[in-house]
Amino acid sequence: MKKIFFIVCLIYNFFMTTLFASSTIEFIDSVNRKIEVPKKIERIVPSGYNTQIIIAGFSPEMMVSISKEVPKKVLQKIPTYPYNLPITGQFYGKTSNFNKEELINLQPDIIIDIGEKKKNIVNDLNEISKSTDIPVVFIEFNLKNITTIYDLLGKLLNKEEKAKEINNFLTKNLNMxxxxxxxxxxxxxxxxxxxxxxxxxxxxxxxxxxxxxxxxxxxxxxxxxxxxxxxxxxxxxxxxxxxxxxxxxxxxxxxxxxxxxxxxxxxxxxxxxxxxxxxxxxxxxxxxxxxxxxxxxxxxxxxxxxxxxxxxxxxxxxxxxxxxxxxxxx
CATH class of the missing domain: 3.40.50.1980 (Nitrogenase molybdenum iron protein domain)
Incomplete structure (x- = not known):
């Protein structure tokens, strides 16, 4: 009986490990952090306003929060902007007001941070991920690596064709x-x-x-x-x-x-x-x-x-x- 129970446990552990492994992938972000993220991401929290702007254009249907209210002039231009969402604040900046409790309640698949590479960013993001039990991905933003941003977003969010279309436009015109x-x-x-x-x-x-x-x-x-x-x-x-x-x-x-x-x-x-x-x-x-x-x-x-x-x-x-x-x- 004990032998049968042991075999059943082994099978169960193997099944769960395989299931977990098949539902996640390893993603390397802009500071070389290796992060296990869901293979299919459906719920995103942006880390701040810069991230919000980019994700609202790239994958608005995946956003479950915004970092700050959207100006009326923007809403008048962009009817698809997901403005009517809970506000979770932002990690960095003069108005840093990150709402950890609200974020956890929303149960996002991932937190995305797109911005400057801060001095202690690795420790900061690891701490946020640890305290929320949610993977945090950092993508560095500057004009020199602008196409890398969309390459990474395309891979992360399974939108590589859309990323390619954007990058073709950016590459062509920035080269000009x-x-x-x-x-x-x-x-x-x-x-x-x-x-x-x-x-x-x-x-x-x-x-x-x-x-x-x-x-x-x-x-x-x-x-x-x-x-x-x-x-x-x-x-x-x-x-x-x-x-x-x-x-x-x-x-x-x-x-x-x-x-x-x-x-x-x-x-x-x-x-x-x-x-x-x-x-x-x-x-x-x-x-x-x-x-x-x-x-x-x-x-x-x-x-x-x-x-x-x-x-x-x-x-x-x-x-x-x-x-x-x-x-x-x-």
Whole structure:
């Protein structure tokens, strides 16, 4: 009898192990963490707003929460946006408000974090996964690895054809930008600053906020602050800006744009004299920042044409329509 019971236990253990193994796969994320994730993922929680924006365009039907409320202007543009979901907050940032209890109650298959590679990110994500008993996958975001994001999402969510279609568009058009910039000597490239926001601040060189315009061939004059901190802004110093005298000024919001035009201290800058001050468009998000997410790709296309129209003479409206259709679903 004992022998039979032992054999039954062995068979049961083998069956359960095989069943578990067949229902999961090993996924290697952007910080080389090997994670067991469900083979078929149906329920996703985004770790923050940047992730929310990307997943809402790529797999809205899988989202079971959002990290923050969706602006009305976005909902008016994207009717498929899954806005009416519980809010689980975000892991990182100034407004870090991660709601672990709500997340656990939702019973997601996975938590996805798409963003900058933070200093302690491996320990942070391992701790969240351990405390919630839910796998957490990190995918690094920057414009240099933009196609890798969709490659990984395609594999993770079994949407490789959709990822391939998006990446074909991104590769083709970003190569067009890099090929065009190769024709412009470094000494002939235009300088710029990027300003605005609620605190009327300036975005330093090599920050996540200016990545789009720098990728489009602009030379950021604001080489200030801590270059190791990517998502940062600095206090605006008009005296310093006057000494820089950039070729172009990009402004993030209408209030700041109007304030510059009305302030006589800016009037002697060559950008103002040459009418090279531009309000950054929004459709549905700001083209270059706020948030500094996938929307920055349109910022690259727009800024390249603003700065070097003799090289980049493509139809921006058609490019935007295709981008919005593929990335945001409208």
């Amino acid at each position: 930008i890099s090929d065009g910039l190769a024709k412009i000597p470094l000494e002939d490239r235009l300088s710029f600053i990027q300003v605005g926001g609620k605190s009327f601040s300036i975005d330093p060189a090599n920050s996540s906020h200016t990545e789009a315009i720098e990728t489009a061939g602009g030379i950021n004059k604001a080489k200030i602050g801590n270059s190791n901190k990517k998502s940062r802004t600095e206090n605006l110093n008009i005296e310093e800006i006057i000494t820089w005298d950039p070729d172009i000024i990009f402004v993030k919001d209408k209030a700041s744009y109007e304030a510059i035009l009305e302030d006589s201290r800016w009037s002697n800058l060559k950008a103002l004299k040459n009418k090279k001050i531009f309000l950054i468009p929004e459709n549905p998000y700001n083209y270059v920042t706020s948030p500094p997410s996938i929307n920055k790709i349109m910022g690259v296309f727009w800024a390249a044409q603003i700065m070097y129209p003799q090289i980049f003479d493509y139809d921006l409206n058609n490019l935007e329509k295709e981008f919005n259709h593929l990335i945001f679903g409208f």
